[in-house]
Amino acid sequence: MAKVADFRAARPTWCPGCGDYGVLNALTRAVVNLGLEPEEVVVVSGIGCSGKISQYFGAYGFHGLHGRTLPVATGVKLANRELTVIAAGGDGDGYGIGLSHVLHAIRRNIDITYIVMDNHIYGLTTGQLAPTSDKGMKTKTSPYGSVEEPVRPLELALAQGCSFVAQAFSGEINHMAEVFEKAIRHKGFSLVNVFSPCVTFNKVNTYDYFKERLVNLDEDPNYDRHDRHAAIKKVLETGGLVIGVVYEAEKPTFEDQLPGFPEEGLATRPLALNEADFAELEKQFV
Amino acid sequence: MAKVADFRAARPTWCPGCGDYGVLNALTRAVVNLGLEPEEVVVVSGIGCSGKISQYFGAYGFHGLHGRTLPVATGVKLANRELTVIAAGGDGDGYGIGLSHVLHAIRRNIDITYIVMDNHIYGLTTGQLAPTSDKGMKTKTSPYGSVEEPVRPLELALAQGCSFVAQAFSGEINHMAEVFEKAIRHKGFSLVNVFSPCVTFNKVNTYDYFKERLVNLDEDPNYDRHDRHAAIKKVLETGGLVIGVVYEAEKPTFEDQLPGFPEEGLATRPLALNEADFAELEKQFV
């Protein structure tokens, strides 16, 4: 059984205090708790400070293009269903350039866990407006305060029927590790939006900002996370400032419903066709 | 005052009975009722049978790329705020390749009316699965029935706080014309999803299919279309099979909030800088 140390990799270049350290830490704990071995896990990441996580997490990694995290992760999972596929990226990567891919991945419900390190800012490009930045947020590209409404990840995911919607906070690493574990264990597409403060460029949505506001649904006994409508209502009431599992539903995965799609990974199957196969296939053209 | 005949243009090549004729008809009536002149209107369209509407509607037109209807329309409106800008395209154009642009346009709330001719199929490419196709729908690319959940336009628009959300049906042209009129009159981003049956490739979601199921909210006296939560609830209850104005809210438009953004169209302003301007600007570099 792998231990936390087995998942150690390159030293992160994140700023000291960056929320992404917490995500790396919690993800490592979650996979260890689930008894996963490094070679069974693939972390597909986008471009941003957040996107560097595939280099710092001791599993197979794919550091792809800005916004294309989920299409690559989709290909990996369909190629080898035996892999545990984690997609991870920033709020710009996911809800800006990659927003369409998120919603279409939700529609397919492929068994992938998607972690968004939502710091409400573009960190790596040094502080521009992000899709999740609060309206009125002053940044290098919105010096007079932004005029756009922020993207609402939880509401969109619930609207599109995402089968596992959760939120976590880098300031509560233990809870985040539990949420990650549930998300990975969930069969189907899991979205975990993580409030992961950028201590360098976002002086508004700080650790304290979230500490003062977040409500932990996992500690609310009469919150039914299987009722989509109740979930939507809760998110509206709290303005989305919740952590814990917001909604969870059993839904068949894409790969389970595909006609003729084998249980074992495609990558491990024989490739060549034999004479009989060719003879059969040729009939279509005669 | 322009008449319907003033908006006549090239003869449509749509199949006889196609729902898009109704959309063209209703849109013409709406602009005439609003007293708009042909030169004051621009129809920006995407690629699909639906996307040909810019050729058949007698105003300025822009027949752009598949999925990029709203970015072009955004540029047109910001260039000349005095134009009435209508974006129009299909369900593949809008909710497939163009889904991210729809949600980001909603966030900006630019004064554009976006009409989606939703026929739940890819018509022009002769019958592949569309993002709105019902789950289990048999098409040329889903011969065993699709396994993906359909995109839910109304729920997504409401989740993202769209300031005007409505639906219409090509089988009720008068009502559709009224909805279009309200949408165009609404100051901000208006989404009108139109059930516009494809009689050639979609034998499931036909005129009859919708006639039997649609509920007209405009005829429901105690439906409050200013309550977003009530709207979400109604859409969930009806599975989205409603027509009429689903939700409406007064929200400041992008162009109204932009610092220094002039009332009159940019296109009509002088371009050249004078000596004093250059002297002032140069100071930054000394």
Next chain:
Amino acid sequence: MARRRNPRARTHPGGGPCRLAFSIAVSSINLCPPCWYTGLRKGVKVVAKELRHAAAGAPRTLAGEFNWKVGGQQGEGIDSTGEIFSQTLNRLGYYVYQYRHFMSLIKGGHTNYKVRAADHLIRHHGDELQVLVAFDQKTIDHNLHELVRDGVILYDDAFRARVPEGREVRLYGVPLTRIARELGNPIMKNMVAVGVTAAVVGLPVEAFRSTIEARFGDKGARVVELNMEALRRGFEYGAEHIGQVATLPQLPEVRRHLFISGNEAVAYGALAAGCRFLAAYPITPATEIMYWLIKNFPRYGGVVIQAEDEIAAVNMAIGANYAGVRAMTSTSGPGLSLMQEAIGLAGMSETPLVVVDVMRGGPSTGLPTKTEQSDLNELLYGTHGEIPRIVLAPATVEDCFYLTAEAFNLAERYQCPVYVVTDMSLGMSRTSIDGLDYSRVRIDRGSLMTQEELDRLEKGAYKRYLVTESGVSPRAIPGMRNGRFVALSNEHDEAGLEEIEDTSTREIQMKKRMRKLDDLDLSEYVDYYGDEPAENLDLLVVGWGSTIGRIQEAIEMLAADGYRVGHLHLRALYPLPKAKVRQYLAAAPRVLVVENNYTGQLGGYLRREVGFHEKLEGCHKYNGDPFLASEIYSRAREVLMNG
């Protein structure tokens, strides 16, 4: 690929207004469309500079083939008419080539379906027409120029057919719709037309049964019989009122042919190569590749995923390749342009990737249902920065099968993007071929680490981007113990574990990636067709992709005029086999580069790679239709005359 000399000379492709609307854009002088080509082919009077070679040989008349076309409005069943006739001719043993002309709309407009049947292998839809079946006047107006002098027009007498004065044509009005109505459904008019055709060419109705059963069998015997009845009614009418007015060629010895399109052959080749993953977005003219794999993958465990757009599709294919499956995407021009960033990702992360581009008329949305060879520049030079890439260009449906299969080997051997580029005319035209040699399909997965090799390494010692002499590094597949690596879109070092930016590592890795192709010699994909060595030629014609059949038929016409013309056809475009190409271009006195585009993209590329700036003349067509042999012939004559 021995080609029987064509005994019957070719008759002029069409009298009447000179409709040979193609351009001769010569890099030097800009000739107007070839109005100078006025006379009828037989006694052709070429109003051009004095011919150096007298027009020797018998007048060219078409021998050993029959050309038929049905036309009408889209949505009226024109395609099924053509498919039934062509499939039947193929089953009977003829070599058939079919070409669909259609518009970017669903109902109305004009569409036609050409069927050429011959006693020998053909790779061209044919310059001319013996029998035209017209369901409306537009079909006559649009296709009359192709009809041979005393050609036959069978028209549905539901409309009054008009033919220009003085045009020698045998015109027969046939009550196609009336007969169809009697059978209960006007759409049956198509099957009636096939019946009439059978009569005029002397084919028995029963010859069609197997095709009808294959097509309508699953809809029940009643439907099969209804269609057979429509055939019979048409046949009877034809036999009674028209009689046999055209003759099919002799049946070839080898009668069992595969009747397969470029798109189907690409998909079949991919399956044969062990590809088990296609991610794609529908786009004309590439969508058939999706259909074929959707139909055939399930038996072999493969998966087709319809992505939300082309950027998602190509990134899904990259993810699947990274995870060890042979994966591809297929698209046309607009999708190719959307994929350029991801092509760079495959190049930098050294992840295998096969991308099929079925070219169509550009630019932008352009001519969605028409053919063109105008994506070469983007295939060769697309994406920012520099990466190794391979570009294969099948010329025939057999190539579509073999080259697609080989593309998967090359992608894994060189761990880079491999393009397979065809076009609408090759992709969507079914051709009868003698068969496919499945023994030629090898599976070579290139440099893969085995679990044993990884187990022997120290923990964490595996280097994904190991700097080797060849530049190719052994690849671990996710799931293998001790094979951890991060596929990186940023610059990186040998270990492949994190972004590295220092200058010397950058140089080492850049050289490593770029030298991977140094040992790849694709000269076997450059073929010379000619009885004489290049230096003895009057002219060398150079082409790539779908023009191969048109060029070969034009060369036959030129040979009949006494010219010695050779043909160099490029099936691989990058890395260009420079030595072999240079050898032929240097030897030949004149060179004509034939390509379906405006700017002469292959001509420009050859100038860049091997020179011969002055020697290379262009024969360019860019109006959306495939080349006719006579168009290449005319341009070649002009180049020959300018000496």
Next chain:
Amino acid sequence: MARRRNPRARTHPGGGPCRLAFSIAVSSINLCPPCWYTGLRKGVKVVAKELRHAAAGAPRTLAGEFNWKVGGQQGEGIDSTGEIFSQTLNRLGYYVYQYRHFMSLIKGGHTNYKVRAADHLIRHHGDELQVLVAFDQKTIDHNLHELVRDGVILYDDAFRARVPEGREVRLYGVPLTRIARELGNPIMKNMVAVGVTAAVVGLPVEAFRSTIEARFGDKGARVVELNMEALRRGFEYGAEHIGQVATLPQLPEVRRHLFISGNEAVAYGALAAGCRFLAAYPITPATEIMYWLIKNFPRYGGVVIQAEDEIAAVNMAIGANYAGVRAMTSTSGPGLSLMQEAIGLAGMSETPLVVVDVMRGGPSTGLPTKTEQSDLNELLYGTHGEIPRIVLAPATVEDCFYLTAEAFNLAERYQCPVYVVTDMSLGMSRTSIDGLDYSRVRIDRGSLMTQEELDRLEKGAYKRYLVTESGVSPRAIPGMRNGRFVALSNEHDEAGLEEIEDTSTREIQMKKRMRKLDDLDLSEYVDYYGDEPAENLDLLVVGWGSTIGRIQEAIEMLAADGYRVGHLHLRALYPLPKAKVRQYLAAAPRVLVVENNYTGQLGGYLRREVGFHEKLEGCHKYNGDPFLASEIYSRAREVLMNG
């Protein structure tokens, strides 16, 4: 652009291990990195084939300039240190060129900020270094090779500085952090370092006041004074413990300079040209263009919109241009690749479009913060199908202003996409220039319909794509009466009202679009710098974009060795002024094409367009750093020797 001969010869850019890590990828032989360049410049012993020209002239030492660099971890205020020092030097009247070396991360790693100040106009960050301010050991290790033999290192004595044996260096530990702590904030160490620098070069502290006030003024007088105090403390320490160890060059006569970067000049030129719309997505190294227009547009009614991605951005710009506003988008490689489909839309719909590409190290995500000239292929050949396009390549910050302004005229005159391509080194480096001649900024909106002209036309008679001799059709702007048209991405006819697919219309419109550029002669953007006509040269160096300064300084070094070397610089790349380029390439005996990429993209393009395959040699650098003059000099010497 007369350049004063440089009295002091150039000292070797650095002893110790030969760090001149650049490659000499000669198309023929593949030399290893120039280890042969071993000796110190003064008594240089070039271990290469015998020099044909003896090294005549005084040993090259740097005259009339001072080179300073500050380095440390990112996020420690290194940039502000450099900015304050460079801005002050510019204000004092020196010609300054600053270059930022930074990594694709936020905190840590290594970053440095080079400031070169001279008594003459300079367009290169300089091969060498006199004073290095090091906040950590990494800064010494990374930059020592640049330090002249008896160069000065001021290091923060918070760490123990190590310098390799036998390396003649004047090393001074300075309590930068300690002094800063005394002032209450360790980050003040940067200002203290500037103070020490002032002392060692003999600059009074008050010289910095105007810069400090400009920078911190809005934060209140207290902050200004705190910074001045830090300067003073540093100055006092420097004066007392080190004294003046370097001298600034004489002040030039013309002292009022603009200190402006390529990105700022591009944005400024756009505003000057009447551009009032920028849609863009943040990407290094292009984001400053957004910042400058966000800051300056509001006064002139312009709008900047941060799009959700680059595809949205370029389509927004197309929509705004269509609606009559001069609109642009700006990006780097990854965004350029995402925009290729939309480039085709602008070409086919004949909608003006200006796209700025600030190139960075590729491929794929590549080297986000480094410089390269490796997007030329995609700029010239990107998008499927064929369209007219224009590619301008500013070489200097003045060009960035003038050529961007002209790009808007060209986009509206030719109604097609116009690229303005710079790179990270030109875009993000501020340079002192004497000024800008605003009278050169013309606004020519090309062929626009007026309302009067439209009123004179019959109702609906306006033809957006009217076939004219020039190929350019007068453009109506939405909002104008009787000007209705549909901008179409499909093929269309003159009227511009609907999709048209027939072959003859297609040909006419294709020729119309493609002949638009026939009358565009960009030869004024090809400049020859040389005292001799090309035929008398020993060597012609050809370059484009940001290499202009490096090439000119290398040529001075070669001239000092007695070689006659000319310089052809291309500021326009498409349509290529072939006649002018051919004239120089033909005349010169040897040609060296200098470019920051691996495959020699300009070299390949020149071979394609004008030939000279054998004559063109390459000087390629692709490790992420801009060229040093000595690297071009060494490669040139080698080509001269192989003569």
